Amino acid sequence: MSGRYHVLVVAAGRGSRAGTGLPKQFRTLAGRPLIARTLQVFLERDDVGAVVTVIHEDDRALFTEAVEGFDPAVRMRLGPPAMGGATRQDSVRAGLEALVERGAGGDDLVLIHDGARPFVSEALVSRAVEGARISGAAVPGCPVFDTMKTIDGDGQVTGTPDRRSLRAVQTPQAFRLNLIRDAHRRAREQGRQDLTDDAAVAEFAGHVVTVFDGEPGNMKVTTSADFQAAELRLSAVLSDIRTGQGFDVHSFTDGDHVWLGGIRIPHDRSLSGHSDADVVLHALTDAILGAIGDGDIGSHFPPSEARWKGASSDIFLRHAVKLVRARGGAIASLNATVVCEMPKVGPHREAMRARIAEIAGIAANRVGVTATTSERMGFTGRGEGIVAWGLATIRLPQEPD
Ligand code: MG
Secondary structure, X not given: OOOOXXXXXXXXXOOOOOOOOOOHHHOEEOOEEHHHXXXXXXXXXXXXXXXXXXXXXXXXXXXXXXXXOOOHHHHHHHOOOEEOOOOHHHHHHHHHHHHHHOOOOOOOEEEEEEOOOOOOOXXXXXXXXXXHHHHOEEEXXXXXXXXXXXXXXXXXXXXXXXXXXXXXXXXXXXXXXXXXXHHHHHHHHOOOOOOOOHHHHHHHOOOOOEEEEOOOOOOOOOXXXXXXHHHHHHHHHOOEEEEEEEEEEEEEEEOOEEEEOOEEEXXXXXXXXOOOOOHHHHHHHHHHHHHOOOOOHHHHOOOOOHHHOOOOOHHHHHHHHHHHHXXXXXXEEEEEEEEOOOOOOHHHHHHHHHHHHHHHOOOHHHEEEXXXXXXXXHHHHOOOEEEEEEEEEEEEOOOOO
């Protein structure tokens, strides 16, 4: 049998039990959408075929945003998402059909994984592939250590099953593609929409399903408490903390507004520059690039290139943030200090913080904007221009030096 395997990541649920309005798979976990963290595990493997994500139709924009942090080559490999249906079974079926459309063969293997399980390990993926290769249908399971009870509708205990014969089942569940595709079709034809995992679909169709060792750490992030626990785990992983500094200055010229921190502020002068001359966004961009040791704004966006003329500077900051995310990192904080006599920055501080946070894809409480005059001394004191300092703190995954 061919060794090819593909991955179906199911992320079409509407569940927002975790508290915000967003479906949980698109919520941010340590600065990065949960679904992006899950996808990363599979996209990093050299031996994987297609990786298809199934999402809800309403979440197209959320998905596009979530995968923006991947570098273009990885995003290309990911391809467009498949659109899910009303139930999980409908969504998996749609994803399996999408895989076939993308060239997956019936004898290939497919790993079906919950989008909300970002801690799936390399070893677990390998065991899933191996399990399906041997039996055609294999799922990860963990022993249960609590005593289990069955109960009736009134909450009365009806039995105490032997826990040694029980397993708590996780994903990725791995199957021969034809086997699980046919099983899903049959379940649909016979009106069975109550099957809660793909193993149950295979069992319904009469297949033997085997269990391999799951991992207790392969948690499904569902509730607010799960998100907190997951944040704690990731903070242990993202332990390589780096700081970068940026500085920028632009001089005044004729005009009626300045751009500061992505906000248009009316003023009796403008700042001159090749782009929109937003000193705050430039200083923050350099701070992030400095923190990862990846050149500076001038090396990424040469002023000699005409396409950056008049450019809106959020492009620069967004690019620097993407470079951090591409390394699996997160922005811990951004701080900008503006030095000028005029315009007054204070009245615009909150708008600037909100805009910078939006561009960087982080919470506004991770952004600070401070301002001062230079007591009428020096070129800022004489009103010849505006200075901005930027400071970025980022967290990268710990790697050996
Ligand atoms: Mg500049």
